[in-house]
Amino acid sequence: MTEAPRRVRVTVPATSANLGPGFDTLGIALSVYDELTVSVVDEPGVRVVVSGVGEGEVPLDERNLVASSMLHTFAALGVPAPGGVLIEASNTIPHGRGMGSSGAAVVAGIMAAVGLVGSDRPVSDDELLRIATELEGHPDNVAPALFGGLTIAWITEDGPRFKRLLVHRGVSPLVLVPEVTMSTKLARSLQPEQVPHADAIFNLSRSALLVAAMTQSPELLLAATEDRLHQDYRAGAMPQTSGMVQALRERGFPAVVSGAGPSVLVLANGPGERERAAAAAAELSGVPWTALSLAVDIRGARVVDVNS
Template identity: 65%
Template sequence: MSAGSMSVPEGRAVTVRVPATSANLGPGFDTLGLALGFYDQLEVETRAEAGATVEVIGEGAIDSAAPVPTDASNLVVQSIAHAFAHAGVAMPGLNLRAHNNIPHSRGMGSSSAAIVSGLMAAKGLLEGIFEFNEVTLLELATELEGHPDNVAPALFGGLTIAWTTDEGPRCKKLLVHRGVSPLVLVPSFTMSTKLARSLQPDSVPHEDAIFNVSRSSLLVAALTQSPELLFESTEDKLHQDYRAEAMPQTSALIKVLRENGFAAVVSGAGPSILVLCSDPSQRIATAELVAQHEESPWRKLMLAVDFAGAVSWNTFSSSHAKK
């Protein structure tokens, strides 16, 4: 029996947990990403009635300053639909409950988390009907996000190196040195990823490109083997300076942190700041310095590196199964 002739039973339920991510990491523009121990959780259950309804708790809730859609236009629902279309199976009616902890429009991978949540939910709902492998999940996520640097660590965890080939996106997951202690500084203001990308020039000086190749190569070594090299390896000439005028508070605080020897970079498209500390004591010292210099409050998240990536688990109510 083909997948297209099968349907998902009513009452099948899936829960998904997806980590926040930080992309670029300074010099690794559109290539390097890191999964962080800070999570969105999604609960999905199939129903008899067609369509989808979404209950959002936390970031993007209906009573928040920037609510997200609660119908079929929701990014999670769109991602589920994208996976079902790939599988050639009609999407059932869905009830979704999204527990959103990852800040939106702050450079912590909230859109990637939504996309990966939807794909992993679809994978769970289609278990036994259609199987998704890791390559397919990365391809589908990249089609929706546009580039793989955030979706790769959201899917697989750890430090990821992402690249594209004629056959599609690929990534390599690496384990991070246990001494690496991330600190994410989250401001109250937001930043549009589209705006940040529009500030990027179409070309850069040859010497700047060489500079970033050396630093991004060194950063892989620093994160996996030699945390003492984190400061030097997080230098960048490709994107952060071009975007600085759009987020002056971020730029100013990074300048203070780096002048004091801390490996601070823009997290993703910003405006959050990622500080890659070489040990927990350095992370505490960084937070104390921020408290002394912040012009407005920054939320200080002392996070672990997430090594698992997106995880899901299924429940199935046989009483709702289609006969």
Template identity: 60%
Template sequence: MTSLVGRSVVVRVPATSANLGPGFDTLGLALSHYDELIVTAVEGTGVTIVVTGVGAGIVATDESNLVIQAIQHCFTHFAQHLPALHVQANNIIPHGGGLGSSAAAIVSGVMAAKGLLAGIVEMDAATLLILATELEGHPDNVAPALLGGLTIAWSTETGPQAKKLIVHRGVSPLVCVPDSQVSTAHARSLQPETVPYADAVYNISRAALLIAALAQSPELLLEATGDRLHQDYRAAAMPQTTELIRMLRSHGHAAVVSGAGPSVLVLADDPARRLEAMALVKEHAAASWECLLLAVDFKGATVNEHQVEVTA
């Protein structure tokens, strides 16, 4: 059996925003806001984890850490022995903000496993998506985190599938992050089991239009981001988010809940309009919001060999 001791990889995974308004549990967008980690196979047993940035002193630093769980899941899937690991994680994706922090952790682990097992086990994009979705439960965030760009994700009898699309260069994302969190499980619990037929048709038309708006016609983004399936039902759980979205949309900006919230994603059709939206947030929003001027990430998650420094 090949010893992995001394192998070290550096992983970079983008934040993601799922749903994008009408594309509930289907559409996702990768954003230029990254968690990074270095994973090294070392002598001994167990894991050591050092976390800096978001979650430092809060997230688990033992085998229950989501990154470690994802690495272990991959090693078990391929019947490989997991060595002792040292992990250095630098997190900047907000936790509980609707920007795919759990998906980023899972994808980080899956990509780390891919890098550590390079030359022993080969993992293609389809396998990576399956492994990540098995842990996340749904592919709408892990797909853009893995692939980058705009992704359409769906499930089949043989597992999750995803298609990556290139986003029009004029699309300029703005993410507004509050200092509060919303549990994804709680947000999902507010969804009704059935919705009116007219609302279903409304969302189907807007989701189809949104693909066209993001790919070639950004001027249609306001109309294309209309939603009747999930945002109104979840409004009571995040009133400040709902208020901000209504204010921005009343001024012509394509604002939606990012994922399960409470962050707000604005899909501006050019950089100048994005600055207008940010000015509105700073001037009129009742709560304090951190505004992130981001780009669409087109590469998705990456893993590269990391050179371990050896001291004499």
């Protein structure tokens, strides 16, 4: 048996789920990251130190989402947790903005546990996704956070599954982040239990088209990001977000609500269109938005041994 690492570094990307029509199914990883160093220490218990986003706001013990996810993963793998753990987190993913911060925290905890267990307990991709979905409740954010790129996630009788796809190099994401936050729980509560048959068919066609647009034909992104399944039902809770999405789409930009909101994601066809969308957003809004010109992360979560 090899000696298990005592210190690992974890990097996890932000994500944007749904992408318009792909509700609870499609997601992409984005080039904004939370980075953590997790160390086995002599002092018993779990201690968390946070800098950046969440500093002074999140729990600093085993109630912290990274810490609780890590402890859950040790149990799921059948491996005893270390007696003492120090988690040092440097966060840049905005909280409560529809960029997958909770999914990233869950994935960070899972990867920290996997890294500290070491190579004596191999963990498959399906097992990683199963544990993450147990903790997060649905796989659309945790799949791209784990594996990068564009992911299609679905649930089977045997658990969650995913397919990772490479995004066409012309796709240029822009995320517009407002100062206000949105509760994912509240956003999901606004969804009706049933939708009209015509709307379901509409979204099926757009979801299929979106996969083609994201991987082969980004010129189709405006049509492919149309949605009738969830965004309109949530619009009243996020009027500024809804107004921004509508205004940008009227000008030809493929804008959608990022995840549960309130951020806006524009899946531009090339850097030039992205720059024009950012300029249009600055002119349209009477409230401050932070414009993030991002890349699609293709690697997903990473963990490395930093003992040496």
